[in-house]
Amino acid sequence: MHNDLGNRKSEGSSTAERIAAVVTRFLRIEAASGFVLLGAVIVAMLWANSPWSDSYHKLLAVTIKTIVIDLTLHELINDGLMAIFFFLVGLEIKRELVSGELKGIRAASLPVAAALGGMIAPALIYYGLQNGTPGEKGWGVPIATDIAFAVGFLSLLGSRVPRSLLVFLLAFAIADDLGAIVVIAVFYTDHLSFVPLILGGCGLIGILLLQRAGVRAAPVYVVIGLLIWLAFYKSGIHPTIAGVMLGFLTPTGAKVSQPASDRNYLSALDRIEDRLHLWVAYGIMPLFAVANAGVAISSSIFDDSVGSSVALSVAVALVIGKPAGIVLASWITTKVGVTRLPSNCNWGHMLGIGVLGGVGFTLALFIATLSFDSPTLLDAAKLGILIGSSAAALFGLGILALVTRKTSETR
Numbered sequence: 001m002h003n004d005l006g007n008r009k010s011e012g013s014s015t016a017e018r019i020a021a022v023v024t025r026f027l028r029i030e031a032a033s034g035f036v037l038l039g040a041v042i043v044a045m046l047w048a049n050s051p052w053s054d055s056y057h058k059l060l061a062v063t064i065k066t067i068v069i070d071l072t073l074h075e076l077i078n079d080g081l082m083a084i085f086f087f088l089v090g091l092e093i094k095r096e097l098v099s100g101e102l103k104g105i106r107a108a109s110l111p112v113a114a115a116l117g118g119m120i121a122p123a124l125i126y127y128g129l130q131n132g133t134p135g136e137k138g139w140g141v142p143i144a145t146d147i148a149f150a151v152g153f154l155s156l157l158g159s160r161v162p163r164s165l166l167v168f169l170l171a172f173a174i175a176d177d178l179g180a181i182v183v184i185a186v187f188y189t190d191h192l193s194f195v196p197l198i199l200g201g202c203g204l205i206g207i208l209l210l211q212r213a214g215v216r217a218a219p220v221y222v223v224i225g226l227l228i229w230l231a232f233y234k235s236g237i238h239p240t241i242a243g244v245m246l247g248f249l250t251p252t253g254a255k256v257s258q259p260a261s262d263r264n265y266l267s268a269l270d271r272i273e274d275r276l277h278l279w280v281a282y283g284i285m286p287l288f289a290v291a292n293a294g295v296a297i298s299s300s301i302f303d304d305s306v307g308s309s310v311a312l313s314v315a316v317a318l319v320i321g322k323p324a325g326i327v328l329a330s331w332i333t334t335k336v337g338v339t340r341l342p343s344n345c346n347w348g349h350m351l352g353i354g355v356l357g358g359v360g361f362t363l364a365l366f367i368a369t370l371s372f373d374s375p376t377l378l379d380a381a382k383l384g385i386l387i388g389s390s391a392a393a394l395f396g397l398g399i400l401a402l403v404t405r406k407t408s409e410t411r
Contacts, residue, residue, distance in 0.1 A: 026277065029281050030147055030151040032281070034149045034150075034152020037148055037289050040293070044291075044293040045386075060072065060291055069233070074291055078291070079233065079239050082240050083243035084276070085284050086241070086247070087247045088247065088276055089247065090243060090246065090247020092177075093178050098252045099252070108175070109333060110168070110334075110341075111168060111175050113339060115172045115178075116325075117327075118143075118145065118325045118329070123142070123143050126141070126314065129309070137372070138372060140187060141360075141385065142388070144360050144367070145322070146362050146389070147177070148361075149359045150169060150359045154400070160404040162349070165344075168345075177363065183367070184238055184240070185238070188370040192237065193236055197236075204245060204249065206224060228242045240366075288366075289362075289365075292382070293386070295386070296379065297383075307377060310377055310380040311387065314380075318359075318388030324354075351403075352397075352400035354396075355392055356397070358389065358391075365385060
């Protein structure tokens with residue numbers, strides 16, 4: 001009996017070590033990825049405003065022909081490669097729901113409340129400013145926090161920031177991503193073709209059946225995954241949603257009796273995330289940034305009253321709406337006793353992290369491309385994202401630097 005108890009403790013400890021190692025690696029990659037993304041944004045902006053700007057747009061317009069579908073390079077990146085990004089997002093969300101900060105009602109309450117507040121407030125502010133105008137469809141643009149940028153900027157403060165605050169940022173940003181995915185699926189789907197959608201659903205069921213049958217051959221799942229992506233693309237639902245659903249279907253079980261440092265004994269989810277994360281963080285996301293952040297500042301954005309209004313609305317929603325929603329939702333839920341603040345954190349920390357939550361980039365740009373057909377409005381939304389995110393990063397870091405300095409002085 002003592003041996004059984006000891007084995008259970010050992011397995012529990014091994015599981016905790018495995019989860020901690022995965023989360024630590026995830027945060028380290030995200031922090032570095034944020035600065036790679038920043039470099040990609042600068043490249044895109046310089047290229048789009050250089051004498052060679054025509055080559056930028058011509059390259060993205062190159063058509064890639066396949067047997068079943070023709071895509072421009074821009075569409076291949078946004079609809080194809082970004083499905084892999086969303087697959088990784090699905091893995092991250094499932095890991096947090098199964099074994100992370102979103103596991104259980106008590107643990108998930110504060111990050112989920114913060115995420116909901118941080119989605120609703122900026123959406124309402126933007127819609128209030130754009131109601132009745134051609135820009136009103138972009139209300140979903142400022143709802144999501146960019147994990148890579150936010151974690152990257154927060155890492156600049158080093159060990160002065162409580163680790164619990166970093167974990168809270170990760171948890172609410174992941175909950176925020178889940179909400180953004182629901183918004184994309186529900187509100188940014190214009191039409192549905194039910195036959196491809198049914199075929200895609202059959203593919204997802206087929207994956208579950210193969211898992212139950214014990215099939216472990218990765219190429220089989222890759223082929224079925226590509227067919228599911230194609231079915232979703234033809235159905236009218238954005239194909240990146242297929243990536244999220246495939247991430248949710250990935251198994252989380254692991255042989256926890258083995259050493260946590262041995263990657264051969266990580267769960268399928270952890271192994272795939274471990275192998276895929278570097279490619280997404282340093283390949284797909286920077287490529288997406290280069291393809292989508294190229295805004296020609298010399299264009300008619302500032303001359304067009306609707307365009308400049310869209311840019312301003314996005315920026316205001318990110319800088320004011322995001323922190324207002326995050327802090328207010330957190331304050332209400334803690335006051336009624338549903339949640340409590342992260343350990344070693346105060347409301348100054350929460351204000352700083354709320355402002356930093358206004359750093360929206362990857363999903364914000366992605367939703368902007370779904371919102372606007374007008375090149376002027378799309379460029380205006382992109383400009384608003386860049387201005388608002390930059391301001392949120394500077395203000396958020398300033399607040400947190402001040403709060404952490406005062407906290408260290410009082411110890």
